[in-house]
Amino acid sequence: xxxxxxxxxxxxxxxxxxxxxxxxxxxxxxxxxxxxxxxxxxxxxxxxxxxxxxxxxxxxxxxxxxxxxxxxxxxxxxxxxxxxxxxxxxxxxxxxxxxxxxxxxxxxxxxxxxxxxxxxxxxxxxxxxxxxxxxxxxxxxxxxxxxxxxxxxxxxxxxxxxxxxxxxxxxxxxxxxxxxxxxxxxxxxxx
Amino acid sequence: xxxxxxxxxxxxxxxxxxxxxxxxxxxxxxxxxxxxxxxxxxxxxxxxxxxxxxxxxxxxxxxxxxxxxxxxxxxxxxxxxxxxxxxxxxxxxxxxxxxxxxxxxxxxxxxxxxxxxxxxxxxxxxxxxxxxxxxxxxxxxxxxxxxxxxxxxxxxxxxxxxxxxxxxxxxxxxxxxxxxxxxxxxxxxxx
Amino acid sequence: xxxxxxxxxxxxxxxxxxxxxxxxxxxxxxxxxxxxxxxxxxxxxxxxxxxxxxxxxxxxxxxxxxxxxxxxxxxxxxxxxxxxxxxxxxxxxxxxxxxxxxxxxxxxxxxxxxxxxxxxxxxxxxxxxxxxxxxxxxxxxxxxxxxxxxxxxxxxxxxxxxxxxxxxxxxxxxxxxxxxxxxxxxxxxxx
Amino acid sequence: xxxxxxxxxxxxxxxxxxxxxxxxxxxxxxxxxxxxxxxxxxxxxxxxxxxxxxxxxxxxxxxxxxxxxxxxxxxxxxxxxxxxxxxxxxxxxxxxxxxxxxxxxxxxxxxxxxxxxxxxxxxxxxxxxxxxxxxxxxxxxxxxxxxxxxxxxxxxxxxxxxxxxxxxxxxxxxxxxxxxxxxxxxxxxxx
DNA sequence: AATGAATGAGCGTTCATTCAT
DNA sequence: CATGAATGAACGCTCATTCAT
Numbered sequence: 008x009x010x011x012x013x014x015x016x017x018x019x020x021x022x023x024x025x026x027x028x029x030x031x032x033x034x035x036x037x038x039x040x041x042x043x044x045x046x047x048x049x050x051x052x053x054x055x056x057x058x059x060x061x062x063x064x065x066x067x068x069x070x071x072x073x074x075x076x077x078x079x080x081x082x083x084x085x086x087x088x089x090x091x092x093x094x095x096x097x098x099x100x101x102x103x104x105x106x107x108x109x110x111x112x113x114x115x116x117x118x119x120x121x122x123x124x125x126x127x128x129x130x131x132x133x134x135x136x137x138x139x140x141x142x143x144x145x146x147x148x149x150x151x152x153x154x155x156x157x158x159x160x161x162x163x164x165x166x167x168x169x170x171x172x173x174x175x176x177x178x179x180x181x182x183x184x185x186x187x188x189x190x191x192x193x194x195x196x197x198x
Numbered sequence: 199x200x201x202x203x204x205x206x207x208x209x210x211x212x213x214x215x216x217x218x219x220x221x222x223x224x225x226x227x228x229x230x231x232x233x234x235x236x237x238x239x240x241x242x243x244x245x246x247x248x249x250x251x252x253x254x255x256x257x258x259x260x261x262x263x264x265x266x267x268x269x270x271x272x273x274x275x276x277x278x279x280x281x282x283x284x285x286x287x288x289x290x291x292x293x294x295x296x297x298x299x300x301x302x303x304x305x306x307x308x309x310x311x312x313x314x315x316x317x318x319x320x321x322x323x324x325x326x327x328x329x330x331x332x333x334x335x336x337x338x339x340x341x342x343x344x345x346x347x348x349x350x351x352x353x354x355x356x357x358x359x360x361x362x363x364x365x366x367x368x369x370x371x372x373x374x375x376x377x378x379x380x381x382x383x384x385x386x387x388x389x
Numbered sequence: 390x391x392x393x394x395x396x397x398x399x400x401x402x403x404x405x406x407x408x409x410x411x412x413x414x415x416x417x418x419x420x421x422x423x424x425x426x427x428x429x430x431x432x433x434x435x436x437x438x439x440x441x442x443x444x445x446x447x448x449x450x451x452x453x454x455x456x457x458x459x460x461x462x463x464x465x466x467x468x469x470x471x472x473x474x475x476x477x478x479x480x481x482x483x484x485x486x487x488x489x490x491x492x493x494x495x496x497x498x499x500x501x502x503x504x505x506x507x508x509x510x511x512x513x514x515x516x517x518x519x520x521x522x523x524x525x526x527x528x529x530x531x532x533x534x535x536x537x538x539x540x541x542x543x544x545x546x547x548x549x550x551x552x553x554x555x556x557x558x559x560x561x562x563x564x565x566x567x568x569x570x571x572x573x574x575x576x577x578x579x580x
Numbered sequence: 581x582x583x584x585x586x587x588x589x590x591x592x593x594x595x596x597x598x599x600x601x602x603x604x605x606x607x608x609x610x611x612x613x614x615x616x617x618x619x620x621x622x623x624x625x626x627x628x629x630x631x632x633x634x635x636x637x638x639x640x641x642x643x644x645x646x647x648x649x650x651x652x653x654x655x656x657x658x659x660x661x662x663x664x665x666x667x668x669x670x671x672x673x674x675x676x677x678x679x680x681x682x683x684x685x686x687x688x689x690x691x692x693x694x695x696x697x698x699x700x701x702x703x704x705x706x707x708x709x710x711x712x713x714x715x716x717x718x719x720x721x722x723x724x725x726x727x728x729x730x731x732x733x734x735x736x737x738x739x740x741x742x743x744x745x746x747x748x749x750x751x752x753x754x755x756x757x758x759x760x761x762x763x764x765x766x767x768x769x770x771x
Numbered sequence: 772a773a774t775g776a777a778t779g780a781g782c783g784t785t786c787a788t789t790c791a792t
Numbered sequence: 793c794a795t796g797a798a799t800g801a802a803c804g805c806t807c808a809t810t811c812a813t
Contacts, residue, residue: 056807167350413604541763545735571722782804
C-alpha cells in the first residue's frame with residue numbers, strides 16, 4: 008500500500024465510521040485498525056482527530072461543489088436551469104449517500120469548527136444566491152430578502168435529500184421528482 | 199434549595215451546556231457543578247447521562263407541542279389559520295431560543311434514541327399533516343405526496359427559525375415575517 | 390413490621406445476597422430494598438456494612454455451635470460419639486444450606502476481620518480438639534501434633550459439606566455417609 | 581524496562597496486592613502505581629481487571645501443575661509414590677507462599693469465573709484421582725466413592741498447606757511432615 | 772514514513788454513609 | 793425510630809496523543 012493509499016484509506020474509513028457511529032463514538036484507534044494502518048500513522052497524516060474531521064468535511068464539500076458547478080447551465084430559461092440545478096444536486100446526494108449523510112449529520116454539529124462550516128455553506132449557497140437574484144431581476148421571483156430565501160432553499164434541500172435518501176425508490180418516480188422541484192420553485196415565485 | 203429545585207437546576211444546566219458545548223463535550227461533573235449539586239445527585243435523579251438527555255428532549259418537545267396546540271384556530275380561512283400556526287411556532291422559538299437551539303442541534307442527532315426522536319417528530323408534524331390534507335381537499339394546495347410536503351415544511355421551519363434566531367431584529371420586521379410565511383405557503387399552493 | 394422484624398429482615402436479606410452475589414457485589418441499598426426498609430434504616434441497626442457482616446458471621450457461628458453442642462454425647466464409646474458429632478455437623482449444614490454456604494465463602498475471606506474469624510474457628514474446633522485429646526489418651530488415636538490434626542479435620546469437614554451440599558441426594562446414601570465418616574476417623578487412628 | 585518486564589511487573593504486583601488486600605480492595609490504579617506503569621498500560625495488556633485475575637490464576641495453576649507433574653514417579657510402591665507426590669505438592673507451596681496463598685483465597689471465590697476455576701481444579705485433582713484408582717485396584721485403598729475421596733484429599737491438602745504456611749518451621753520437623761502424610765494416606769487406607 | 776506500546780487526564784457511574792425531616 | 797435525598801471520594805476504564813524504535 009502506498010502513502011497516498013494509506014491516507015485515503017484513513018479518510019474513507021473515517022467517513023464510514025463517523026456516519027455510522029458518530030464522531031465521538033469513533034475512536035482514532037478503530038479508524039486506524041479498520042483502515043489497516045497503525046494508530047501512529049493516522050497522526051502522521053493528520054495532526055489531530057479534529058483536523059481529520061475538518062479535512063474530510065472540506066474534501067466532501069469540494070466534491071459536491073465541483074459536481075454542482077459542472078452541471079450549471081445558462082439556457083435562457085431560468086426555471087429550466089433551476090430545475091436542472093436542483094435535480095443535479097439531489098442526484099449527487101443519491102449517488103453519494105454516505106457523503107450526503109455525513110453532510111446532514113455534521114453541517115450543523117459542533118464537531119466541526121464554525122469557520123469551516125460557514126465557509127462551506129457560503130460556497131454552496133452562492134450558486135443559489137446568484138440564481139435567485141437573476142430571477143428577481145427578471146420579475147420571476149418575489150422580492151423577499153435574499154438571505155431569507157437562501158436559508159429557506161437550503162432547508163428545503165436538506166429536507167428533500169433526507170426524504171429521498173430514506174425512500175430511494177421515490178426518486179425514480181417522476182411525480183415525486185417534479186413535486187420536489189415545484190415545492191422549491193413555487194415557494195419563491197412572484198405570486 | 200428544595201428537591202424539585204435540584205432536579206430542575208440539573209435540567210436547566212444540562213440544557214444550557216448541551217446547547218453551548220455539545221452533548222459529548224459536556225461532562226456530567228460539569229453539569230452537577232454548575233447546577234450546584236454533587237455528582238451523585240445527578241445520578242440520583244437520572245439513571246444515566248443518556249436518560250437525562252432523553253428526559254430533556256421529551257420535556258421540551260412537550261412544551262413546544264402544548265404551545266402550538268394552544269394556538270390552533272379554525273376560522274374557516276385556511277390560509278389565515280396556517281399563518282397563525284406558522285407565526286406562533288416561530289414566536290415560540292424566538293421566546294425560547296435556548297430550547298429551539300437544542301431542538302435544532304439534537305432533533306437529528308444520534309445522542310437521542312431513535313424512538314424518542316421519531317415520537318417527537320410525529321407529534322409535531324402531525325399538526326401540519328392535518329392542515330395540508332384539509333388544504334388539498336379544498337383544492338387550495340397542490341396534490342403532492344403528503345410525506346414529501348411534510349418533510350419540506352419541516353425543513354422550511356428549521357431554516358426559518360435558524361434565520362430569525364441568528365437575526366432576531368428581523369423577526370420584528372413585518373416584511374420578513376410575511377415573506378417567511380409566503381415561502382412556506384406558496385411552496386404548497388395549487389399553481 | 391416491628392423493630393425486631395426489620396432488623397431480622399435486614400440480616401436475612403444480607404445472608405441471601407452475600408451468598409448469592411458476594412459481599413462486594415451486594416450494595417447496602419439493595420439489601421435495604423429487598424428487606425423492605427429504607428437505606429437509612431440499615432445504618433440505624435448496624436453502624437457499617439462491615440459490622441453487619443461480622444454480626445451475621447457471629448450469629449451463624451453461634452447457631453452452629455449451639456447445634457453441635459446440643460448433639461454431643463458421652464456414651465463411653467469414643468468412635469460412636471465421634472460419628473454422632475460428625476453426622477450432626479454435616480446434618481446441620483444440610484439443613485441450613487444458605488448458612489453453610491455463607492461459612493464456606495467467608496470463613497477465609499478478608500471481608501471478615503481476622504479476630505472475628507479466629508474467634509469463630511477456635512470455638513468450633515475446640516470440640517474436636519477435646520475429642521482428639523481423649524482419643525490419644527485412650528490410645529485410639531495417633532499421637533500426631535494436635536493443631537495439625539485439628540486443621541486437618543477442619544479441612545475434611547469443609548470438603549465433606551461442600552461435597553454433600555453439591556450432591557444432596559448422596560447424603561441419603563448410607564454408603565456415602567459412612568465413607569465420609571471413615572475418611573475423617575481413619576485419618577487419625579493409631580495404625 | 582522492556583515490554584515483557586512491564587506486563588510481568590503488573591502480574592507480580594497484582595499477585596502481591598490481591599493476596600494481601602483482596603481482589604475488591606485492590607484498585608487497578610494501585611496495581612499500576614506499585615508496578616511503576618501508567619493506569620492505561622494495565623489495560624493495554626489486560627482488557628479488564630477480571631481478565632487480569634483469570635490470567636494470573638491460570639498462570640499460577642499451570643506452574644503448580646507443571647511442578648507436580650515433574651515430580652510424579654512410578655516406583656512400584658504406591659505409598660512411597662503417594663508420599664513423594666504429597667511432599668512435592670506441599671514443598672511447592674512452601675517455596676511459593678504468595679502463590680499458594682493466592683490459591684487458598686481464590687480457588688473458591690466468585691472473583692474467578694466458574695469455568696476457569698473448575699478447569700483448574702480438574703487438572704490438579706486428576707493426578708490424585710488416578711493414584712486413588714490404582715490404590716483401589718491393588719486393594720490398598722478403601723472402595724469409597726471416588727469423587728468423595730478426591731474432595732476429601734483436596735480439603736486435607738488445603739488444610740495442610742495452610743498449617744505449614746502459618747507455621748513454616750514445622751515443615752522442617754520430620755514428625756510433622758510424616759504426620760501430615762499419614763493423615764492423608766490413612767484416611768483412605770483399607771481398614 | 773510507519774509502528775504500536777505507553778501515557779495519564781478525564782470520563783460516566785457507584786455506593787457507603789449522613790442527616791434533615 | 794424511620795426515611796430517602798443528597799453527598800463526594802473512589803472506581804474501572806477509554807482514548808487522543810506521543811515517541812522510541
